[in-house]
Amino acid sequence: MAEDGPTCELTCSDDQWERWLDLVKLVTETPVVYGPGRGLWVDGQWVITWGPGKLGRKKWKAKGKRGPSFHCSSWTNFVCGFLTGANQDYTHSGNIPALQDVLDEDETLHHQRKGVQAAKWRGYGGHTTELLAGKVVTLQDILDNIASLPTFLVVAQSTKKKGGGWKWWHHTVVFVVDRHGTDTPTLWRIAADGYKGNKGFSCKPMQYRQMTPELVASDTKKHIYQGSCVYAEGVPATVIVEV
Numbered sequence: 001m002a003e004d005g006p007t008c009e010l011t012c013s014d015d016q017w018e019r020w021l022d023l024v025k026l027v028t029e030t031p032v033v034y035g036p037g038r039g040l041w042v043d044g045q046w047v048i049t050w051g052p053g054k055l056g057r058k059k060w061k062a063k064g065k066r067g068p069s070f071h072c073s074s075w076t077n078f079v080c081g082f083l084t085g086a087n088q089d090y091t092h093s094g095n096i097p098a099l100q101d102v103l104d105e106d107e108t109l110h111h112q113r114k115g116v117q118a119a120k121w122r123g124y125g126g127h128t129t130e131l132l133a134g135k136v137v138t139l140q141d142i143l144d145n146i147a148s149l150p151t152f153l154v155v156a157q158s159t160k161k162k163g164g165g166w167k168w169w170h171h172t173v174v175f176v177v178d179r180h181g182t183d184t185p186t187l188w189r190i191a192a193d194g195y196k197g198n199k200g201f202s203c204k205p206m207q208y209r210q211m212t213p214e215l216v217a218s219d220t221k222k223h224i225y226q227g228s229c230v231y232a233e234g235v236p237a238t239v240i241v242e243v
Helices: 015-030 072-084 099-104 139-144 211-221
Strands: 039-042 043-049 107-113 120-122 129-130 152-160 168-177 186-191 206-211 223-228 239-241
Touching: 015 072, 015 139, 015 186, 015 239, 039 072, 039 129, 039 223, 043 211, 072 152, 072 168, 072 186, 072 223, 099 206, 099 223, 120 211, 139 152, 139 223
Parallel strands: 043 239
Antiparallel strands: 039 043, 107 120, 129 223, 152 168, 152 223, 168 186, 186 206
16 A cells, blocks of 8 residues: 555656656657547557557547547556556556545556446555655645655646635646756656547647746645655656557
């Protein structure tokens, strides 16, 4: 379970970091867009698909230009599999349960909770530690504690509504603490941001964006987060996109 997770260095290895940057470049420059795609383990490498479940599913309702795609939970599920070397044991369901269940549960094969569409999934509890002792935090809290946080943070996001209430845990996001080549760590964000409306998936391209102090200050009252640190194991495998 996450609270008994591994003790790891704050900074991932140079090889792990280079593979992460390769992935960021791939998803932002291809670009990978908001849609029903997945990460699949195929012939000894990761493949980001256009559509759900398998290769070749390229026809889905879209508001923008289709391409290799992720939606929010298929992206964070893939990042966990990529970082931890799940590889052939990876399960590619996009309809996974609550993110903290995925981050906390063990690596044996699980099934969706009762009342949710049936799907198989695996947990990553052996590779995670709950973010800031499991507290619900703001982006400012994350930035304030950056010196003590490992490289990869996978979190669920809640958003404050105009009326003052909260839209609870509706989005999943990856934050990254970059310490490579600098004495001053910086915070970055990457997620499959977008929506599925009457005209289909929005196809918004993925972005890797620095969370500057100014941006963090403006976000503080808009979002809250909860999740875990995910530790890279070995050197992540190569990732390509479906053509």
